[in-house]
Amino acid sequence: MSNDRLFVLPGETIDPSLIPSHPKNPLRLGPGLRHIPPSDIVPTVAGQLITNPVKNFMSIEYNSTHYIPSQGDIILAQILRSTTDFYLCSLAPYTAPATLPHLAFESATKKTRPILSPGQLVYARVSLANAHMDPELECVHASTGKADGLGPITGPGCVFDVSLGFARRLLMARAVEDGGVGVLDMLGGEEGGGLAFETAVGRNGRVWVGSDNPKTVVIVGRALQETDRSRLGMERQRRLVKKLVREMRWRD
Amino acid sequence: MPREAEPSLNEKQFVIQALQENLRLDGRELDQYRPLELSFGDQYGLADVKLGKTRVLAKATAEVTVPYTDRPLDGIFTIATELGPMTSPAFEVNRPTETEVLLSRLLEKTVRRSGALDTESLCLVAGQKCWSVRVDVHVLSHDGNLIDASCLAVVAALRHFRKPDTSMEAGVLTVYTPAEREPVPLSWLHSPFCVTWSFFGEEGEIAVLDATWIEEQVRVGSCTVSLNKHGEICQIAKLGGTPVEAVALLQCVSVSLTKVKEFSDLLDRKLAEDLKRRDKGGFMAELRAENDR
């Protein structure tokens, strides 16, 4: 995967030898590619071409800041207002609101549903995303009926905006090895002196950091934003964490 | 038009709570400005101010027109402010919002009414011809504290600006093109700057400098002090909000003076640097023009 570092621009021709051709599995196209029948596969954004012959999959890797909803994404939404049957939520500024049914919470009934006020944050999954319709959200797994950690976000903490690529890296199962983000582990570990905090990362580029100590929230938030913006590698992340922790100690 | 995004409840509560503990989201001290950058363009009269994520561009221009009949001895000086869709998609062209109106009023009071630019020197022929100087303020990116950034941009643009040279001979007015005569600077009297304080807490007891956009959304009041480096106050604007103790305001004004001195030094230094750069460029340009002919 890492040796295929081909940079492409929208509309460029992809060398047919690079397109994976698995004998059985159908070819799957990820974000940033489109298929022009009969057999042309063309990039639509500028980025790196990623191909995986084993899974017969190809996509374009790129970073951006504008979130476009996609089914199954875990996101951090903000309640705009409530109607009779659902809440209207915002996933990204200035975009069309998404709907979150009142009953799409764990064991919610007409009487026990959570009452959310405008401005409140909800950790939710995109259950329906379609170009022609407004996106739909849910805070409960449709088949199991369990929340799996989704739901309204309460407790002291704050939200920090990061780029979409960074949010994706944070959400990787092995964020340190595959995504190259170690700040969270470092902050909670030796370098950060074992800060206690929790996070909720949304694919829409928003990260909620919760802790009883506001200083911790600020340190974690700044560490995340700085790592994202200055494109820090592991070693520089470590130095940043140490610096931030030292600064805060000094203020006490 | 899409509605302006609002910060979430969680953010609002947190910002207020953190400020009670002297803590800001970006780790700054309460009276600390974000990194301030000032640069000039290739043309005269273009100033670009970056204050953290806030960015303001000011462009000064001049043309010869007829003076107002009630002020035959004065030139014309206008400041045009616009918060267009580049600032935020929620702003529409030619539909001023409250933020924009307040911003332009404050700039007007600070720069124009304080007599920073000698408008009498803009008069060419009494009652017939005068210079009209115009500054266009473009807000490219809005992350709070537009007032301080815009004011600095306007003052910087005007001090950097050169208008065409003129002469009066036997009743004939000649305006020289930049190729004939080197343009001349405006007659500038003093440089006022704005310092905006935001107040937080139930009685506005927490005073904060250079608020970011999110801090501006949750503040209980604000106060803009305009003064020059000699400590001469041009105006103080406290438009509504929670009342603030007079003593606290006095304290704010004295801190403002030290900030204004920093602005003033920065501007002087940048103007001197630009002059040096331009001197070299001017000479080279001259040589090239010769060769061309």
Add this chain to the structure above:
Amino acid sequence: MTATTLPEAALGVLPRADGSARYSHAGYTVTASVNGPIEAQRRDEHAYEAHIDVIVRPAAGVGGTRERHLESILQSSLAQIILVKNFPRSLIQIVLQVEDSPENDYVNTKLVQASLNFAIMPALMQTAVLALLSAAVPMRATATATAVAIMHQDGAKQTVVDPHPRDIEKAQSVHVLAFTSHDELLLAESEGDFTVKEWDNVYETARGICCRSPPQAKEGMAMLLDDESTGGPDMRQFLRSTMGFKVAADLHWK
């Protein structure tokens, strides 16, 4: 006095916009912001495609008919290369702020009513494309643009690439051409008197600047000749390397 400076660009200059770019070339500096796809106003909503909104703001003075004209040309060209069908009922907003434009030192200009020069078109186009790429708005192809003027000097005709305002004043005709990365003509606007043959010449010159093939195919004789005859910058290569740097920096962690 053709400005032979190479184009320069910076991406992501406005932290709060979805995508942004600052581009300077031949004395023009333009900053662009792109937001989208965002919610469109009712009156702008199309059932099947995204509405492209282009706004051109002059550095000084209020915009007028000339700016509206530039906006409409840009709007129709950009709508061709953006995959508008991907985002029905939405809006993609492109705001172009002119920062600096070369001034003619030999005339005093009136400035309260801004009148943007025709030759700023390529800079506007190029900035818009860079900002769209930085916002990762899905596109069919990229585009490159250039301005060419035909001048009469000592009885001989001369084509000038990226003309200076002083050249434009004396030029017989000024042409702005843009090509997509598939070598298709995207935009051709002309001002002044010219013959079909002259236009063909202009077309070839502009094509040489906008549609140079990638370096690996650059060994042929034709390419060498082209380099000598036009001497203009290779716009396509410039676009590619600018974006290449951005993507490489974004994906440093891989």
